[in-house]
Amino acid sequence: METERPTMFDFQGVQMTHFFTDNWENVQNFQARPDDVLIATYPKAGTTWVSYLLDLLYFRQTAQERQASVPIYDRVPFLEIIHPCLESGKDLADKLPTSPRLIKTHFPVQFVPKSFWEQNSRLVYVARNAKDNMVSYFHFDRMNKVQPWPGDWNNYFQRFLDGKMVFGSWYDHVSGWWEKKKTCPNIHYMFYEDLIEDTGREIDKLCSFLGLSPSAEEKEKLASGVQFDNMKKDSMANYSTNPVMDFKISPFMRKGKVGDWKDHFTVAQNEQFDEDYKKKMKDPTLKFRTEI
Numbered sequence: 001m002e003t004e005r006p007t008m009f010d011f012q013g014v015q016m017t018h019f020f021t022d023n024w025e026n027v028q029n030f031q032a033r034p035d036d037v038l039i040a041t042y043p044k045a046g047t048t049w050v051s052y053l054l055d056l057l058y059f060r061q062t063a064q065e066r067q068a069s070v071p072i073y074d075r076v077p078f079l080e081i082i083h084p085c086l087e088s089g090k091d092l093a094d095k096l097p098t099s100p101r102l103i104k105t106h107f108p109v110q111f112v113p114k115s116f117w118e119q120n121s122r123l124v125y126v127a128r129n130a131k132d133n134m135v136s137y138f139h140f141d142r143m144n145k146v147q148p149w150p151g152d153w154n155n156y157f158q159r160f161l162d163g164k165m166v167f168g169s170w171y172d173h174v175s176g177w178w179e180k181k182k183t184c185p186n187i188h189y190m191f192y193e194d195l196i197e198d199t200g201r202e203i204d205k206l207c208s209f210l211g212l213s214p215s216a217e218e219k220e221k222l223a224s225g226v227q228f229d230n231m232k233k234d235s236m237a238n239y240s241t242n243p244v245m246d247f248k249i250s251p252f253m254r255k256g257k258v259g260d261w262k263d264h265f266t267v268a269q270n271e272q273f274d275e276d277y278k279k280k281m282k283d284p285t286l287k288f289r290t291e292i
C-alpha cells in the first residue's frame with residue numbers, strides 16, 4: 001500500500017507531492033477572469049460542500065441537468081492537480097464553458113496565481129477547526145491513492161502538528177489566508193462549523209458577498225439540497241465516480257459533523273494539541289469552534 005503512494009517533499013517551504021507541482025509553471029500562468037470565483041481551502045475543510053453550494057447557486061436554472069451528469073470535480077476543477085487518470089485541473093478550468101467559472105484550490109495563499117489578484121476575482125476561503133480537519137484528512141489519506149500513505153493515527157497526529165502534510169501546515173494555511181483577508185475585500189472567509197450551525201445564514205452571507213439575490217424559496221431549496229445526507233447519496237457529489245479513491249477503505253462523504261475528533265483523540269493527545277495550538281495560533285481574531 002505504502003509503496004504505491006507518492007512521497008512528499010519540501011516545495012518553497014510547503015510539503016507537496018508531484019501531483020500538485022508538476023504543472024507549476026502552467027498553473028502560475030493561469031489567466032483568471034474578473035468574474036471567476038476561486039474556492040480555496042485546506043484539504044478536508046468543506047471544499048466539496050461549498051463548491052456544490054456555489055454551483056447550485058449560480059446555475060440554479062440549469063442545475064438539474066448539470067447535477068445529473070457532471071461530477072462536482074468537473075464542474076469545479078481542482079486548479080493545481082495533474083494526474084494520469086484525470087484531466088489536468090488547469091486545462092479543465094481553461095475550458096469551462098460557464099460564466100462565472102468556479103475553480104477550486106488547496107494552495108496556501110502565497111501560491112495563488114497572480115492573475116486572480118490582478119483581475120480582482122472573488123475568493124471564497126473555507127476553514128475548519130484543526131481537530132476535525134485532521135481526522136477527516138487522516139481518513140481521506142487512507143482512501144485516496146493520490147495522497148501519501150498516512151501510517152497509523154498516532155504518527156499522523158504528530159505529523160499534523162509538525163505541519164508535515166500535503167499543502168503544508170494547517171496553522172500556516174488558515175492564518176495566511178486570514179492575514180490576507182484583512183487587506184483584501186475580495187476574500188470571503190467562512191467556517192465549516194458556521195455552515196453546519198446555520199446553512200441558510202451562511203448562504204445569505206455568500207449571496208451578499210457575491211452580489212446574488214435568489215428568492216427566499218430558492219434559498220430554502222438550496223439549503224436543504226446541500227445537506228450532508230442529500231450530497232452523500234448523489235453520485236455526482238460524493239466522488240464515487242472518481243478513479244483515485246478506494247471506497248472500500250472509507251467513503252468520501254464520511255461523517256460531515258463537528259466534534260468527530262472526540263472519537264479519535266486520546267486525552268493525552270488532546271492536552272498536547274491544546275498546548276501546541278496556543279503557541280501557534282496567536283491571533284485572537286481568528287477563532288475556531290471544536291464543538292457546537
Ligand code: A3P
Nearest residue numbers: 044045046047048049136227228253254255256
Ligand atoms: P468528514 O471526513 O469529517 O466527514 P473536502 O470537500 O474539503 O474534501 O471536505 C470533506 C469533508 O467535508 C468531509 O468531512 C465531508 O464529509 C464533509 N462534507 C462534505 N459535504 C458536506 C455537507 N453537505 N455537510 C457536512 N459536511 C460535508
